[in-house]
Amino acid sequence: MRSFDRSNAAQERLHELIPGGAHTYARGSDQYPEFMTPILVRGNGCRVWDCDGNEYVEYGMGLRSVTLGHGYRPVVEAVSRTVADGVNFSRPTELELLAAEDFLTLVPGADMVKFAKNGSDATTAAVRLARAATGRDTVAICDQPFFSVDDWFIGTTGMNAGIPAADSTVRFPYNDLDSLAAVLDSHSVACVIMEAATALADPAPGYLAGVRALCDRYGTLLVFDEMITGFRWSAGGAQGLYRVIPDLSCWGKAMGNGFPISALAGRREFMELGGLRTERDRVFLLSTTHGPETGALAAFRAVVRAYAETDPVGRMEHAGRRLADGVNAIAADLGIGGHLEVLGRPSCLVFVTRDAEGRPSQPFRTLFLQELLERGVLGQSFVTSAAHTDADIDHTIEACRSAAEIYCRAVQQGSVDGLLHGRPVAPAIRAHAAPRYIDPVRQVS
Structure with missing residues (x-):
């Protein structure tokens, strides 16, 4: 199990100083599993490191702003x-x-x-x-x-x-x-x-x-x-x-x-x-x-x-096709292809998470994010960059294999109970802080 102690402490401090704890709503802590909010300190290519020393293959790449890789x-x-x-x-x-x-x-x-x-x-x-x-x-x-x-x-x-x-x-x-x-x-x-x-x-x-x-x-x-x-x-x-x-x-x-x-x-x-x-x-x-x-x-x-x-678009699309094919094959093998699916243009992939009834689900999405984080994959999507190598994609596919096995257990039992730690993620643009409201009194205490 990875430690997120320093990241979580930094995230609490961010909420004290910055409304929402981030300068972009899509980067907010409510977009990630509770108590697993990596605060990053550096990146290289498609790899990033947080203040606890954890290393990740990153997707989304700066909200799709980085196509050539970090520190190109x-x-x-x-x-x-x-x-x-x-x-x-x-x-x-x-x-x-x-x-x-x-x-x-x-x-x-x-x-x-x-x-x-x-x-x-x-x-x-x-x-x-x-x-x-x-x-x-x-x-x-x-x-x-x-x-x-x-x-x-x-x-x-x-x-x-x-x-x-x-x-x-x-x-x-x-x-x-x-x-x-x-x-x-x-x-x-x-x-x-x-x-x-x-x-x-x-x-x-x-x-x-x-x-x-x-x-x-x-x-x-x-x-x-x-x-x-x-x-x-x-x-x-x-x-x-x-x-x-x-x-x-x-x-x-x-x-x-x-x-x-x-x-x-x-x-x-x-x-x-x-x-x-x-x-x-x-x-x-x-x-x-x-x-x-x-x-x-x-x-x-x-x-x-x-x-x-060079051909950045071609490299992004190559990485995306390998990733989508690999993850979708895993989901199909586990019998959850209708519940966990990678979709989209190869250079701009998203993953769709559905519950046991086949409905889009934030709790199931959070479970998948949680298990990916534990295995060194960070991202709200599978948006690639030209820096994603075959080795990075292989690492991600293996992480998805383990995450999908736990996801399959949730589908079979009909819920994420006992598997998800903390509250689910929530849409970034919503009228109220709930369901990820943070009580400032509890946080300070």
Whole structure:
């Protein structure tokens, strides 16, 4: 049994100093088994170590932001060389020009780009730009998990405290053109914002072209959220793979291999509304102190070189296919293939956990996470990186074999009773802290 004593003590202290005990809800302690909350101190490739000295093969890789591996030398060296000459200045740097040229070479459907630091900045800037360009307020969002921390999106979720009531965002389901047509027909929509594809859903034949045509018919801007698909589906994102060009697109995560950088890109006629070459009312588009800092731009340029000279997507997909095939074969052999299953695009895998009745289950998910942690595997998913070797996948498959045997016992007995230590995980975005509420009095005592 691994010790988590130092990690658990650090996690308690984090809750004293940081709301939620983490700077990202998806990294919260409520997303991991109770009393097994590794606090990490370093990483290399796809391996990470916590403050108790435990080593893990990591999946998820920085919420999908790391595709080349932790500490990838060409990126680290490029950043080190660059920041030695300064990080932030009061005028643009040549690096901003070079990075913009690199980006627009990868994304040929875009004419201009503006860099920022996080994905929400980019998506909210896209919404603001679309509203200014069309003179409309309503935003149509695809029924997908997450687009922004800002009011226009979070106000539609269950975690909407502190947000004024509004009726300016509407939803539509993925792969359903009729539903989108009905939304566009019944509302004056500034933009449609969506992921062109997800881990579990590819566009049906003709779907994205149909979305593009509907947006053109109704004078609505089409915005692709490429936060996850960019540099994971291809270097040019989903639009590069499916050959459907949006008016605007939003990027982040893997474009810096974990360094903080995001981007808004799009057609010149819209992007210029935030510039100096327009006679229309100007849009306050993106104006960030740290958006053009040199370290992240250098990281981005090194990532672009890595994608040009190597095949990160191919390596991620190779690792993912081996992992999915191996784990699914184990589940089938144990007779629990309908209860424990690895699904999704090979470079963006998730595992599905179902209870004895075949229903999605947080307690069963937590049991699987618990057993993986004990065997040196860390992750809320099986999202791979190019650093995952065959040996790492073999280690994970063997860990999954042992974890699946315990999972099978839970299915046979109909519950996780006696097998799960602590409370189950809970959805990251929810209205109340329960079922993972932490009593501050008990914690301090």
